[in-house]
Amino acid sequence: YLPQEREVTSPTYALQHIYNLGDGACLVHMDLYRIEHESELDALGLSEWIGAHRCIIEWPEKLAHYTPESYMYVHMQRDENGRHVAVIGSNTENNALNIEVCDAISRSGIFNVSA
Numbered sequence: 650y651l652p653q654e655r656e657v658t659s660p661t662y663a664l665q666h667i668y669n670l671g672d673g674a675c676l677v678h679m680d681l682y683r684i685e686h687e688s689e690l691d692a693l694g695l696s697e698w699i700g701a702h703r704c705i706i707e708w709p710e711k712l713a714h715y716t717p718e719s720y721m722y723v724h725m726q727r728d729e730n731g732r733h734v735a736v737i738g739s740n741t742e743n744n745a746l747n748i749e750v751c752d753a754i755s756r757s758g759i760f761n762v763s764a
Contacts, residue, residue, distance in 0.1 A: 681708040
């Protein structure tokens with residue numbers, strides 16, 4: 650989805666990183682691990698990002714009422730056998746998007762993918 654290849658890191662301390670995709674679209678990568686209160690979500694501007702742009706959210710269980718109508722749940726794990734990612738579920742009817750995401754992750758060569 651990014652217009653050029655670049656290193657993407659977790660926004661653990663910044664809480665969010667925003668990547669311009671061109672044509673006014675953004676990819677917003679959020680790490681909600683450090684969020685303790687719903688008011689902190691308001692300060693991040695979630696209502697502006699979710700639904701309007703593509704979002705990658707670490708610790709999505711902290712979204713509270715911001716959980717979007719359509720989303721894809723991707724579980725990533727590292728163990729002694731390497732890195733694994735699984736598309737565990739999705740409430741989106743866009744199966745083509747699910748396949749595209751799995752293919753992009755698989756092409757990266759970083760993760761073993763299962764759906």
